[in-house]
Amino acid sequence: MCVNILDMQRELKERAGIFVSARDIERTLAALQTTTDIWTTVERSQVPMRVLCALLGILHEQNLIAIEDTQLILTDAGRAFCHEHQIAPWHATTCHTCNGRGVDIASLAGVVSAFREIARNRPEAIQDFDQGYVTEETTLARVAFLWWRGDLDGKEIIVLGDDDLVSIACALTGKPKRVVALDIDDRLISFIDAVSNERELTNLTTLQHDLREPLPDELVGKFDVFFTDPTE
Template identity: 30%
Template sequence: MDRSEAENTLYEVALDSQLQEGYQGVRLILREVLRKSPLPIRDISRRTGIPVPAVSAARRELEKRKLLTRIGGATLSDAGLDLLNSIGICDQNIPSFHSPYAIPDLIQEQIIEFDVLKEKRPDPDHSLDQSHAISTTCFRRIMYCHENDAIEGRDIAILGDDDLTSLAIMIFSSRYGLKIKSLNVFDIDLRILDFVESISRKLGFEVNLYQIDLKEKLQESYKNSYDVIISDPPYTVAGLTRFAGVGAEMIKENVGGIAFLSYPNLRPVDNALFFRNIVNFGFSPKELIPGFNEYVGAQIHAGKSNMGRFFVSCLDINSSDLPSEGIYTSQRDL
């Protein structure tokens, strides 16, 4: 197969499978299969950052063209290998090069405590895009927040706490004697607020709990009040944008603050749109870490999402300008 034929094939596969990641996405899928096969679809999604349904559609087109076969996961056929070679992709030897942000062992006992305390937590409400981060992820987040000066002496606001980030903060800061100025949990789901309240009583930790629908206009008393925003919003551009915008309103105006936003691998256009939106709210990106968060379930995103850290300096923001429709995945036109 010559190069232009190979490139055209990748291009056609992208078109026929309506893969938004396009030529580059198809190339990436085949490359990951070359580097490790057989590769289950969920692993392809994790390694490429392309959502599972999209990988699945592309795989179907690649199988139709006999470039991939399915033997305990995706495997390249001889034709597939030939295609990759003709666009220059051969490497199977160079070690992979990642950013693990590994949790130190000394945190393990805190994770065990967390697991015991969270045992009776409410089940995820998928209509609100809830899905639980694994325990390690909760502590990875807190260590990351602390590393970035976002725990000690801070007024912390958690927007949506189905992951029980507040509980991880309580355990972590108790263990190390960190003094938080105030810990504030905002959620629409009373079950979560009740659960956090019961745990905080057990631990003797003060938490402020607020039932709030983040789709509504933000109450004045919550504005201009917090140093740190932690959120893992619904995974639509509208949802991400909305939560970020509300977070920006909550940040203390005169000093600015820090936002930690978990967000999924969006389609390229959506990713650009999401960043365009939040930059316009005064979110200044400081670090973006692919695959930082891991979830129980969360099939579409192969159980992974990204972490973004932002410095937030307040510009003029008014939540009535923000979208309040189409926030949750289930409301989205698919």
């Protein structure tokens, strides 16, 4: 039985199979004091999903949380545990305009509305490839970040897996020299190709490819920037 944070840390490390800090546990419990939603818990705790799921299992076994439908509910015992270990509730201090990202998608004038229109028609995410795309605002913020960091203008960019349509958003800016999107899903490849043709995005090409296999030789060492959003 886990009676303190250190015991819980040891158990969690064994279950998750990777290093876990005591702060990961504290941040999760801080988040659970303010939300019952798992995705909000991920966002507020900044704990990887693999670790979080293992931790939630431990917390549930210890009766520190209850799981009802899809809700994570901190029990009275859980609140007492937080009080005993001086774990305060999560508190928001991030910018409400940019949601703490530090970039403003308004800088992508002319791209925002076009990308939102395109994204409405994207293929549905499927579990076969562990897909789950982010919001349009998140994709646009990623492109704005690339621009800020000098990784967009005149660059050759390769996107490794692209259910978030980063390749399209990059190409719409007209800034990159070349954007190549790789994905295993032929639906996404066909969609990106169709958008590229319709919008005359001459700097955007695709390749259907299983990233469990090595990159084709003609792509190795040919890019300035790579972008990927790996699975948890």
